[in-house]
Amino acid sequence: MKKLLFVLLLVPMVSFGQQTTTESDFRNGYITGFKKGYCIDERYCNPPFSIKVPLWGKMGFNTYSDGYSKGVIAGQAKKESANKESSSSQGAYENAGGAYENAGSANTSSGGAYENPTPVIQPIPGVAVGNAMTKAGEQIAGAAFAAMANVKKRNDVIVPLRVELNAFKYIVINSIDPNGGKAAGRGIIKKMKKNLLKQGYAVIDLSQKKESKNDAIPKDLKSDPSIALYATIWARDNMQGVQADLKLFDYKDNLVHQKTAVNLFIARVSNQVSSDLISNKFIYNPNAEKYLPVQLTQAEIEYQEQQVESAKDVAMKELKRHKELLDMGVITQEEFDKKAAELKKVILGN
Numbered sequence: 001m002k003k004l005l006f007v008l009l010l011v012p013m014v015s016f017g018q019q020t021t022t023e024s025d026f027r028n029g030y031i032t033g034f035k036k037g038y039c040i041d042e043r044y045c046n047p048p049f050s051i052k053v054p055l056w057g058k059m060g061f062n063t064y065s066d067g068y069s070k071g072v073i074a075g076q077a078k079k080e081s082a083n084k085e086s087s088s089s090q091g092a093y094e095n096a097g098g099a100y101e102n103a104g105s106a107n108t109s110s111g112g113a114y115e116n117p118t119p120v121i122q123p124i125p126g127v128a129v130g131n132a133m134t135k136a137g138e139q140i141a142g143a144a145f146a147a148m149a150n151v152k153k154r155n156d157v158i159v160p161l162r163v164e165l166n167a168f169k170y171i172v173i174n175s176i177d178p179n180g181g182k183a184a185g186r187g188i189i190k191k192m193k194k195n196l197l198k199q200g201y202a203v204i205d206l207s208q209k210k211e212s213k214n215d216a217i218p219k220d221l222k223s224d225p226s227i228a229l230y231a232t233i234w235a236r237d238n239m240q241g242v243q244a245d246l247k248l249f250d251y252k253d254n255l256v257h258q259k260t261a262v263n264l265f266i267a268r269v270s271n272q273v274s275s276d277l278i279s280n281k282f283i284y285n286p287n288a289e290k291y292l293p294v295q296l297t298q299a300e301i302e303y304q305e306q307q308v309e310s311a312k313d314v315a316m317k318e319l320k321r322h323k324e325l326l327d328m329g330v331i332t333q334e335e336f337d338k339k340a341a342e343l344k345k346v347i348l349g350n
Contacts, residue, residue, distance in 0.1 A: 027053050029064035033071025038079045040072075047075070155272045158258035163229065163250065165280050167288035170221055170228035171196060172204045177234035177245075184235035184266065188244050191270035192233075192278075200282040207233070225251040227286075235269075242266050246273045250290075308349070315346040 030053045039045030054070070173193070176185035189207060196203050206216060221228055234245040241264050248257035261272035271278070319340060326336040 025064040026062045026067035029067030029069075030054070030071035030074075031067075033068035033073075034075035034078070035071075036068075037072035037075025037077075040076060040079075048078070155262075155275075156260045158260060159255055160257070161248075161276045162256040162292050163248075163290055164288050164292060165229075165277065166283055166285045167290040168227060168229045169284050169286070170202045170204055170218070171277070172217075172221075172228045172230045173207050174230050174232055176207050177232060180234040180236045180245075181238075184237040184242060184244070185233050187237075187266040188233055188235045188270045188273065191267050192274045195271065195274065195278040196282075199278055199280065201277075202284075204228075226290075229256070237266070242269045244269045244273045248277075256291075312347055312349075315343045319343045319347070 031051050034051050035047040038047040053067075173189055176182055176189070186208065189205065193203050193205060204216060204218075204221075228251065230249045230251070232247045232249070234247075236243045241262055243260070243262045245260045246258065247255060250256050257276065259273050259276065261269045263269045263272065322331065322336055322339050322343075325331045326333065
């Protein structure tokens with residue numbers, strides 16, 4: 001998403017949520033964007049000296065990026081309007097030239113000594129191309145913002161938290177999933193680390209270490225890896241908004257928590273995807289029970305129910321088959337009763 005809009009010189013899409021949301025930022029972004037939009041694709045251009053800045057955007061849409069985006073579109077519209085006025089003035093000049101030429105022809109027919117030359121109006125270089133690019137840019141920018149505005153603010157728990165967080169001394173951020181985007185992953189991790197440190201967690205980030213990762217691990221963790229939880233982040237930032245997935249493992253690689261989130265802003269996605277961790281005020285307690293009673297998600301419950309029903313169907317078919325074997329004299333009554341007793345437990349759920 002960033003690369004596409006940056007190439008079009010329309011919207012310098014930096015990670016949402018990292019801009020300072022002040023009226024000054026929105027105003028500065030709008031003025032800069034207006035000048036860029038007004039002078040797009042023109043080598044020599046003087047934008048209007050006085051630029052009227054609208055009221056800054058509503059909460060969540062009032063960053064420097066928001067002001068810049070609105071300014072680009074407004075500047076392009078202003079330039080297009082100025083070009084139209086210029087074209088109208090040229091048309092009037094051409095009409096006047098035509099009238100002058102007609103007058104010269106009349107003088108010639110009446111014995112005048114000269115014939116007036118036809119004035120030639122040179123087109124302004126790049127105006128047609130600039131206007132076409134302006135319209136195309138507005139359409140693409142509009143489509144991009146519409147797509148992002150329609151992103152659902154999804155916050156899904158895939159695996160509920162299955163551990164007592166205070167029983168683990170460290171949170172180790174192992175890696176950024178290579179199937180996602182590294183820049184988006186770093187943005188999520190940066191915000192998440194800040195929130196975890198505020199809550200008192202001891203965070204070890206191995207996702208960006210250039211030196212030996214082994215050197216960054218404390219001695220007590222090296223000797224006992226069970227005192228830490230290990231996180232992996234997958235993230236992506238594209239036309240569908242910012243998406244992230246957090247997976248939390250114990251030292252045996254058992255998945256003890258997983259959560260996904262989608263939003264327009266990296267900061268919000270980071271808060272949502274790590275909400276179960278940052279909502280806990282961390283106080284390390286080595287004597288606490290590490291693992292919580294298993295809480296199944298609705299999807300896991302439905303899956304188990306389907307498995308039970310499927311097992312019952314199989315048991316019913318098996319019981320009917322054994323009854324047919326009994327009726328045909330293939331098996332004895334004793335053999336049938338023994339098998340029927342086993343299948344009855346499955347059918348009745350005992």
